[in-house]
Amino acid sequence: MGVLILLISFSIVVAVGFLLAFIWSVRTGQYDDEYGDSVRILFKDDKPDPPVSM
Amino acid sequence: MAKEGSIACYHCGEDCVPTPIPFDSKSFCCSGCRTVYEILSQNGACDYYDLNTSPGIKANSRETGNRYAYLDQEEIRKEILEFSDGGISTVKFFIPGIHCSSCIWLLENLGKLQKGIAQSHVNFAKKEISITFHDDSISLRQLVELLVSVNYIPEISMDNVRKKTKRKVNNSIYFRLGVAGFCFGNIMLFSFPEYLAGGDFIEGVIVTNLRWFNLIFSLPVILYSGNIYIISAWKGIKKNFISIDVPIALGILALFLRSAYEILSNSGPGFMDSLAGLVFFLLIGKWYQGKTYEALSFERDYESYFPVSVTVLNDDGEETIIPLGKIKIGQRILIRNQELIPADGLLVKGEGNLDYSFVSGESNPVNKATGDRIFAGGRQLGSSIEIIVEKEVAQSYLTELWNRETHEKFTNPKITTLISRISKRFTYAVILISTGSAIAWFFIDPSVSINAFTSVLIVACPCALALSMPFAYGNTMRIFGRNGFYLKETQVVEILSNIDTIVFDKTGTLTQNDDFDISWDKLNLDAKERELIMALAKQSTHPVSSAIYKSRTGIINQTVEKFEEIVSQGISGIVEGNTIKLGSSAFVNTNSTAEQNADGNRVFVSFNNELNGYILLKNKYRQGFSNVISLLGRDYDLHVLSGDNEAERERLSEVFGSSKNMFFKQTPHDKLEYVRKLKLKGATVLMVGDGLNDAGALQESDLGVSIADDVYHFSPACDGILDSGRFETLGNFIRFSKTSVKIVKFSILISLLYNITGTTIAAFGLLTPIIAAILMPLSSVTVVVFVTLSTSYLANKRGISKRYSTPK
Numbered sequence: 001m002g003v004l005i006l007l008i009s010f011s012i013v014v015a016v017g018f019l020l021a022f023i024w025s026v027r028t029g030q031y032d033d034e035y036g037d038s039v040r041i042l043f044k045d046d047k048p049d050p051p052v053s054m
Numbered sequence: 055m056a057k058e059g060s061i062a063c064y065h066c067g068e069d070c071v072p073t074p075i076p077f078d079s080k081s082f083c084c085s086g087c088r089t090v091y092e093i094l095s096q097n098g099a100c101d102y103y104d105l106n107t108s109p110g111i112k113a114n115s116r117e118t119g120n121r122y123a124y125l126d127q128e129e130i131r132k133e134i135l136e137f138s139d140g141g142i143s144t145v146k147f148f149i150p151g152i153h154c155s156s157c158i159w160l161l162e163n164l165g166k167l168q169k170g171i172a173q174s175h176v177n178f179a180k181k182e183i184s185i186t187f188h189d190d191s192i193s194l195r196q197l198v199e200l201l202v203s204v205n206y207i208p209e210i211s212m213d214n215v216r217k218k219t220k221r222k223v224n225n226s227i228y229f230r231l232g233v234a235g236f237c238f239g240n241i242m243l244f245s246f247p248e249y250l251a252g253g254d255f256i257e258g259v260i261v262t263n264l265r266w267f268n269l270i271f272s273l274p275v276i277l278y279s280g281n282i283y284i285i286s287a288w289k290g291i292k293k294n295f296i297s298i299d300v301p302i303a304l305g306i307l308a309l310f311l312r313s314a315y316e317i318l319s320n321s322g323p324g325f326m327d328s329l330a331g332l333v334f335f336l337l338i339g340k341w342y343q344g345k346t347y348e349a350l351s352f353e354r355d356y357e358s359y360f361p362v363s364v365t366v367l368n369d370d371g372e373e374t375i376i377p378l379g380k381i382k383i384g385q386r387i388l389i390r391n392q393e394l395i396p397a398d399g400l401l402v403k404g405e406g407n408l409d410y411s412f413v414s415g416e417s418n419p420v421n422k423a424t425g426d427r428i429f430a431g432g433r434q435l436g437s438s439i440e441i442i443v444e445k446e447v448a449q450s451y452l453t454e455l456w457n458r459e460t461h462e463k464f465t466n467p468k469i470t471t472l473i474s475r476i477s478k479r480f481t482y483a484v485i486l487i488s489t490g491s492a493i494a495w496f497f498i499d500p501s502v503s504i505n506a507f508t509s510v511l512i513v514a515c516p517c518a519l520a521l522s523m524p525f526a527y528g529n530t531m532r533i534f535g536r537n538g539f540y541l542k543e544t545q546v547v548e549i550l551s552n553i554d555t556i557v558f559d560k561t562g563t564l565t566q567n568d569d570f571d572i573s574w575d576k577l578n579l580d581a582k583e584r585e586l587i588m589a590l591a592k593q594s595t596h597p598v599s600s601a602i603y604k605s606r607t608g609i610i611n612q613t614v615e616k617f618e619e620i621v622s623q624g625i626s627g628i629v630e631g632n633t634i635k636l637g638s639s640a641f642v643n644t645n646s647t648a649e650q651n652a653d654g655n656r657v658f659v660s661f662n663n664e665l666n667g668y669i670l671l672k673n674k675y676r677q678g679f680s681n682v683i684s685l686l687g688r689d690y691d692l693h694v695l696s697g698d699n700e701a702e703r704e705r706l707s708e709v710f711g712s713s714k715n716m717f718f719k720q721t722p723h724d725k726l727e728y729v730r731k732l733k734l735k736g737a738t739v740l741m742v743g744d745g746l747n748d749a750g751a752l753q754e755s756d757l758g759v760s761i762a763d764d765v766y767h768f769s770p771a772c773d774g775i776l777d778s779g780r781f782e783t784l785g786n787f788i789r790f791s792k793t794s795v796k797i798v799k800f801s802i803l804i805s806l807l808y809n810i811t812g813t814t815i816a817a818f819g820l821l822t823p824i825i826a827a828i829l830m831p832l833s834s835v836t837v838v839v840f841v842t843l844s845t846s847y848l849a850n851k852r853g854i855s856k857r858y859s860t861p862k
Contacts, residue, residue: 005263012240012267019236026228036178039155040162044101 065091067108084595087112090204097166102156109156111205120390122202124363124375125195133377134194134210134362136184142172144186145194147208149201150349150766152181161206168192168200181349181766183208209767211358227344231337234279237271238330244268245327249824265317268326276310280333298477298520301484302336305515312508325512328826332517335834343524343544347535352542353771359431359746360447364388364396367440383443390438394431397443398450401426404439408432411561413722413746418655431746436623471548472798473523477516484514484813491817502819509821513812517830518805518837522798526841530794533849538777539787540765546773548798549757550791555737556686557729557751560696560706562744563761565673566778570601570655573670577659585610586629587659587669590636593617594625598657598671599636624657635660639668672702678782680709685785687711691737695720695728697747726750742784746770786854797844801837808833 025031061070063083074081075088078095082088090110094102102109124130137144151157158176161183165171170191175184183206187197201208244264287303290296306329313324351358363375365388373388378396381387386402389395395408406422413431422428428441430450492507527544534541541547558564574584589612591602596619603610617627624637635642635658642658642665655671686692693715694706700718707713717728725743729751732739741748741755744762749770752758758772765775776784812829815821 004260008244008264008267015236015240019232022232022236023229026225026232031228033177033179036158036176039105039158042155043105043159043162 062108063087063110063112064103064108065110066112067110068112083112086205093167093204094160099160099163099166101163102160105156105159106154109154111151111153122195122198124365125198126193127363127375127377130363130375130377131194138189141189142186143189143194144184145197146182146184147198147201147210148180148182149206149208150181150764151206152176152178152183157206160204164200167204168196171197179348210362211360227337227341230279230282231334231341233274234330234334234337237275237279238327238334241268241271241327241330244271245323245823245827248323249827261323262320265323268324269314269317272310272313272326272329275330275333276306279337280306280329283333283336296478296481298473298480298516301477301481301514301516302520304481304484304511305517306332308508308511309515312512323823325823325826328512328823328830331827331831332515335517335831336520339521339524339838342528345528346543347540349766350540350775352773352775359394360396361394365390378447381443381447383446385443386440387443388438388440389434391434391436394433395428395441397430397447398445399428399441399443401428402440402442404437406434406439407436409435411567411745471523471545472795472802473519476519476802480516480519484511487514487813487817491819495819506817506819509816509819510813512826513816513821513829514809515830516805516809518808518833519802521834522801522805522837522841525838526794526798526801526845529842529845530790530849533790533845533854534787537783537787537854538765538780539783540775540777542773546757547791547794549738549773550740550788551795553690553738553740553757553788555691555693555732556740556742557693557695557725557732557755559725559741559743559745559748559751560694560702561673561698563742563748564679564694564706565675567673567763568597569674570598570671571674572601572605573672575670576656577667577669579659579661579666583661586612586632586634587636589629590614590617590625590627590634593627594619596625598655599625601671602636602657602669633662635663676778676781682782682784683709684711686788691715693717693728693732695725695751697721722747722750726754729754740788742776743772744769783854786852790849790852790854793848794845797841797848801841804840805833805837808836 030037061074061081062068063070063074064080065082065087068083070081070083074083075085076082077088077091080091082091087110094100125134132138135143135145149161152161158178161176162174164174164185170188171185172188173186176182177184185197192200198208198210244267247261247264283299283306284303287297287299290299309325309329309332313326313329316322316324317326360378363377364381365373366376366381367373367386367388381397387396387399401422401424403424405424406426406428407419408422408428409419410429410432413429419435420432427444430447488507488510491510492503495503495506524544527547530547531541531544534547577584579587585606585608588603588606588610591599592610593614594600612629614627614629617625619625620637620641624635624641626633626635626637628634637658639656639658642660656668657671658668659666683692687710692710694710694717696702696716696718697720698718703713703716703718706716710716717724720728725748729739729741733754733756739755740757740759741751742759742761743749743752744760748758748760752760752770752772757774759774759776760769760772761776761778761781762769763778765777769775808829812821812825812833815825
């Protein structure tokens with residue numbers, strides 16, 4: 001049954017990964033503007049490549 | 055939106071009055087809207103119109119001229135730019151006009167309209183745009199002028215510029231919530247085997263190991279997520295104040311210490327799942343309570359009203375632009391048409407025609423001659439004037455009032471929250487019961503004593519109690535917001551339910567700024583001649599002219615020749631052979647001695663150079679005004695404070711029932727003092743105002759509500775902003791706030807019942823982890839569901855839950 005402990009440990013590692021992903025998403029402001037993102041994805045994408053900034 | 059039968063503008067969707075302007079086989083209401091369309095179609099940006107029907111904002115065809123010349127000044131440019139290096143700059147603007155997906159599309163495709171814009175990104179929730187551009191292709195001023203040309207006018211004020219550095223998002227509540235949720239989920243899984251009957255399925259060694267995991271996962275909960283409660287309770291106790299956080303902190307500590315002891319000594323499973331759940335639920339409440347309207351600002355002061363810069367003239371009459379804060383006493387400054395007077399000063403050149411309505415509440419422009427003293431805050435209408443500054447901006451009459459008074463606010467002792475009144479007694483009761491049962495058990499069976507003591511602390515932790523208020527008031531605030539009444543924070547709901555006195559400002563609050571009652575009584579003209587006047591008025595877009603034109607009954611299509619408009623003076627033209635002049639007394643007939651503005655806005659009329667009298671325009675009272683007042687008058691003590699003259703006393707007292715509490719010619723300072731006096735007499739005051747002249751009173755009152763035609767534009771610091779279109783529902787909001795306080799009281803009763811049940815079990819030493827793990831979430835969920843559903847249901851029943859869309 002010791003394998004259970006091993007599996008639990010692995011699952012915790014995975015879960016911590018998701019927690020970090022959540023913290024990263026908050027930090028990068030992905031929840032700041034829910035409406036904007038929801039319509040932006042529907043826009044026709046005919047933008048030229050963004051000019052290379054120096 | 056366009057009325058039935060009339061043509062809607064392709065750009066903004068408003069009525070095309072008087073006649074549509076055809077262009078490219080589409081109809082436009084004004085040349086401004088047409089120009090915007092032209093710009094967009096030339097640049098292949100017509101997707102704008104495909105995303106939404108008529109998404110534009112009505113353009114007030116305005117020439118920018120030198121309006122934004124100050125943006126070329128290096129000093130100001132530096133302050134406004136977020137970042138600038140190596141030819142690339144980034145700037146952020148607040149644009150109140152952003153309202154739909156078309157706006158986002160256009161603003162993010164600005165590069166199509168103009169070379170040099172590398173990237174633009176809209177934050178819809180904040181109505182903010184961030185633009186990165188190449189300095190050598192486009193200047194900051196050109197960029198702003200581009201935005202103005204498509205009628206997305208950025209708000210640039212001293213205040214915005216200064217806040218740039220202070221704006222920092224606080225995400226810690228999300229991190230706390232995330233960590234607590236993560237630990238809660240894991241701890242629940244690890245605790246589950248404990249609850250399986252008998253525990254035969256799982257080997258003991260695994261269960262014990264899982265307890266260790268629980269202990270590890272509980273550390274971030276108590277040290278990071280939950281520490282705010284312990285810190286806040288401790289701070290409160292040091293100040294001799296027992297808040298709801300005290301029993302919560304006691305519960306959290308008791309849970310953790312006892313569970314840690316049980317796990318370390320291998321004597322029991324502990325209550326770690328309850329601990330994590332408790333903190334998680336409490337944080338959800340805190341987050342819900344903290345959600346506010348991001349695009350609205352409740353903290354504005356005179357700084358957001360004043361411009362960023364002023365034009366200074368040197369001895370040779372040369373113009374230079376300097377930031378507002380750098381104005382010095384004795385400097386000569388130039389104020390153009392529609393510009394604000396930034397500091398008190400002496401008028402030295404030109405004719406002052408100053409609109410102080412926002413500052414003093416006086417509805418009619420004030421004439422000032424050379425040599426007169428001018429107070430800051432007025433808006434010059436007409437030709438340019440020059441003034442010599444006498445006081446620095448911060449020392450001006452208006453700003454000084456503001457600076458001084460905010461420090462000395464007299465706080466009403468009656469305003470303490472329901473929860474804070476309860477929490478004190480609650481805490482004492484919890485300590486009493488827990489110590490009581492500990493002592494009792496000490497004599498019966500000493501081994502249970504400490505167990506019973508901690509159990510009571512654990513189970514009495516007022517989670518449900520602490521959640522009822524955030525959810526009830528938070529939901530109420532959201533319902534209000536959907537109906538055009540925006541509150542600064544959830545606490546305002548409770549204060550609103552406590553008020554007993556309402557003070558109204560008149561101009562702009564009870565009356566509308568852009569609609570007039572028109573009286574033709576003082577004019578000796580027949581209906582035919584009136585039509586000629588309307589035909590002339592049709593030619594002008596000035597609000598007074600359009601009000602006169604709008605009062606027509608039939609079709610007006612007489613042709614007007616030689617039409618002329620002199621800014622802030624009047625209009626003239628030849629209609630069917632008659633030379634007609636419409637405007638101020640000076641414009642129409644220089645010899646007239648008639649008083650200009652005794653009883654409203656007088657528009658003098660002359661036919662063939664003969665004075666005929668005047669048309670009287672009075673600001674219209676808001677829709678439903680008399681209903682609202684008579685309804686509120688039954689339950690509240692009503693007062694009116696007006697900066698205007700007494701012309702309206704009679705009409706107002708008819709509606710208010712008496713003129714006892716009506717005061718006219720009130721300065722901003724008078725208003726503030728009046729509110730203060732009411733408060734000292736023991737009243738709980740709601741102040742309803744709109745302009746800077748009410749700012750002091752709004753701050754001083756227990757609850758300040760400002761009325762705004764456009765809630766995203768400037769309104770003075772207050773606790774709530776009411777959309778002016780919803781004035782008639784003011785009474786409903788106040789009534790509903792009382793309902794929501796009742797709901798909270800009832801939910802407190804429910805949570806106390808849970809607490810009593812739990813405490814009884816605990817006092818008898820019967821509390822097991824599984825009971826705690828069921829009781830605590832159950833009580834919280836019941837209370838949250840109850841308050842949310844009942845506020846929504848009752849709001850729906852009273853018809854105030856429907857979404858009200860702010861007219862654009």
